[in-house]
Amino acid sequence: EAGVVQSPRYKIIEKKQPVAFWCNPISGHNTLYWYRQNLGQGPELLIRYENEEAVDDSQLPKDRFSAERLKGVDSTLKIQPAELGDSAVYLCASSFTPGQGGYTFGSGTRLTVV
Template identity: 90%
Template sequence: EAGVVQSPRYKIIEKKQPVAFWCNPISGHNTLYWYRQNLGQGPELLIRYENEEAVDDSQLPKDRFSAERLKGVDSTLKIQPAELGDSAVYLCASSRRGLNSPLHFGNGTRLTVT
């Protein structure tokens, strides 16, 4: 099966600029996750979708971050405006519904804010 596809792989922007990341999950995977991974840290959950519904966005900084998954398939994560501290790798993952379903990760988008 095709894996989780993310784009772009790399993005360099100046602070205060907007940026968007795109994710296409594995076909048939109802659950989609956005994680952020800072240098030297493990991934931290930003938001989780079940189909088109955001069921856990408690860790999403809502003043500047937004996400959508309008048709329950692809998803977009946006930051506006970006800050220096947003530099990180943004990972998308998907899984089938259920606690025992492992997550399948994309290659991530490495964001550098200058």
């Protein structure tokens, strides 16, 4: 089992530039999550998908952040334009169902905005 795959692992961009992160969940996991982890903090949920539907995006800053999971498998998180405060690790996770158990996390994408 490949686990949750994220790319890229690292990204450095200038402020006001766009950036995108990609996530491929574990095969068969219908629920996918994007978390943001600021330095020295715990992860915070940005958005949750059930198949292709975003069922919880209340914490997603919609003025600059967008996400999609068109076929209910892999997902892309985009920031446009990026700000200095967006520097963080962006983690993707997946699970079979939303109700039980823990999630499986990917290794994350470390974004640095300069």
